[in-house]
Amino acid sequence: MKSRKFFSKLKEESYDVSIFDLMNAKVYLEKDMTYLPQDYKKGYIEDFFTFFPEVLKEIKNKTEEEIEDFEIEDEEINRVDLRLCSMGSKQTGRGSYEKLVKTVINYLIFINERPLHALTTRFPGGKQIIEKNGNYYCPIKNAQSNELSICEFCICKDLNEL
Incomplete structure (x- = not known):
């Protein structure tokens, strides 16, 4: 798939991530990290929910023309998506978390590097x-x-x- 086409898909997905998805994703991540040390968990969640919304905003504000057009192997995109779907527990909020993470991580890996x-x-x-x-x-x-x-x-x- 061409990078601009993939970016266009990610941009569409970025508009599907609502404030409710962000809230559900945060609750999900807090539960998923229950057994980590409190200081580490708190800092990680703060960084995550500062960084990921910033990247979502960046995706929304960019145009296809700003993206270098090159080929991305569909198999690599599928490998990343499968890995993302296999991470973490399967509890409440998982769908919102996956929606956020798949959009942002794919952008960071394949488009923004x-x-x-x-x-x-x-x-x-x-x-x-x-x-x-x-x-x-x-x-x-x-x-x-x-x-x-x-x-x-x-x-x-x-x-x-x-």
Whole structure:
């Protein structure tokens, strides 16, 4: 699929994410993170619900003409979508969470080529993503490389490569 066509699809989807979806997604994520340390959970949720709505707004404000037109493998889009659908628990709010995440993550991976987390996100140990000379380095990139994460699709390199 051409990137502009895919962007147009994502832009349509961005308008389907309502304030109620954002609220339901937040409740879902709070429940899904129940057993994480409170400080980490609080900071992660704050970063998530600052960053993702900002990216939604960015999608809505961009035009197709601003997007470089190149080919994106349908198989790669499907791999990302399947991975996103397999993450997390299947509790109330899951649909709203998936709608938000699929739109934003696909945009960040395939169109905008930015990290999948806000640069302000603090990971365990207090480390953050670092940007240096146009490259991004993540402290958990290699630690989270498994079938349950989306790290393999992220533009970030491992922090140890810095």
